[in-house]
Amino acid sequence: MKPSMPWPSEGVRRVPAVVYTDEAIYQREQERIFRGKTWNYVGLAAEVANPGDFIQSHVGSIPVVLVRDREGLLRVFVNRCTHRNAQVCHEQRGHAKVFTCPYHQWSFGLDGRLAGIPFRRGINGKGGMSSCFKAEEHGLEPLRVTERHGVVFASFAEDVEPLEAYMGPTILAYFDRVCDGRPLRVIGSMRHRVEANWKLQIENLKDPFHAALLHSFFVTFGIWRSDQDTHVEVDEPGRSSVLVSTASFTRATQSVVEQQSDSGGDFRLEDSRIIAHQREYEHGTGAILTLWPNLIVLQQLNCLAMRHVRPDGPNACVKSWTFFGYESDTPELLEKRLLQANMLGPSGLVTIDDNEVLAISQAGARSAPDSSAVLEAGAGTGSADHMLTESAIRAFYQYYQKIME
């Protein structure tokens, strides 16, 4: 049955609550978006530096394995034995020569080929695989793989456009601003499950309005504020965007404080090292890129992270943060990245705000399936040189509707 996409007459100035809560719409997203013509982030090349290194990842809600094969090529497979569906990879990460399913010990090479089956010819001429069985037809299900500057993406679609064209010039420029070809160094990860639809998390990073209202910590310390130099860049199809802000590190003026219901008031940091910034990039002190469908490339001061938002049913998502720097980082710069990470993740002084509002937004959407969210800040679906617009969210849903219809 085709799920209905009941968009109100206001178009993308509204988002029907069911897109966050409906199981049929969720299944359609898996098919149309994550199994469709998308490049899905699966990991960093540095996480699988040597032949045989692997990590588990996901494309949409589908578990996959990213592995470097014997020739050094990056491969991505669905983590499912082609015999009876058992998962062939059980460790989050590691090193393997083959992947062997524990159930009937079908074993698969690092290139995904079915390399071994026990008792293929039976015992004493009895039993074994039938004569029409062709091992070459039963390799692990492969995905297309591409890599740019150490970041690895996979796609179920044969005919997806090249990654660079998929990003478009604006998004590509901001992607390359952080991932510029210097070798990346993974410094750790954080993962947490939030009871909110995956799109709520993606929208959150397309919504510059909230940053200066909800995030008192940012406002108090002049890291992200509505009176600062800010812009929103939306790509041509509308599906990806970037928010760029320049921190003043000055305290909010009285007019900004008055708009803020619970700003930090006279709170001052005794030890300001957790926000001490070392300038690394031009154009803004923070640039947060959301790449269709579910990757957030985060640069906030010296914190760099790939934040992968894995859908976990319509009512939850798992946020998987891979923090990184460069191989060339000085110990001082690494220390800044580590201390500033206090703002992010499950215990982040800024992220906690988001986790909470996302969960209560999901609860609200579930309670009123016939309602719609309102996106009336600013107009249109294009770029803007200020924060007080919801244009990037409207652009996302314009594209979403097109893919889902």
Added chain:
Amino acid sequence: MPTLSERYLLRDEVEHLYAHYCATLDDGRIDFWPDFFVEDGQYRLTTRDNHERSMPLSLILCRGQAMIRDRALALQKTVMFRSRRQRRMLSGIHLLDGGDVEREGVRARTSFVLYESLGDDPTRVIASGCTHDVLVRRDGELKFSQRLLVIDASVMPDSLVFPI
């Protein structure tokens, strides 16, 4: 070499410190959290996944009591979250031999579970794990000069708002 009775007395003091620490945070008195640390005390919370790979990233990293005070104050003044009740279960206090509590400190290893009750939902486990602590006596009182907390799970079920 401390005498048996000295070891028992120290153990009693250590148990009291942990009980007081947990009760204070369970009572929501985050404002008293910094008082459990010495001035250059470190608080670090990470996952087993990061720890075993020697990844330097932490979920919480406070270098010094001033940073611990900043986090305590930030949680009270700038972070938005629904009110919740937490309950810390701490067990298996294992004092490692060797350190002098008056000087470099005594190393302790413990296990913990953190429960959380929020809104209408039933109580759930937020985290389990172990701690690697260093305790020192300053002005007659035991304090932490180091707390390293390692969470077992690599995925947290939600936010970890208050420190463990």
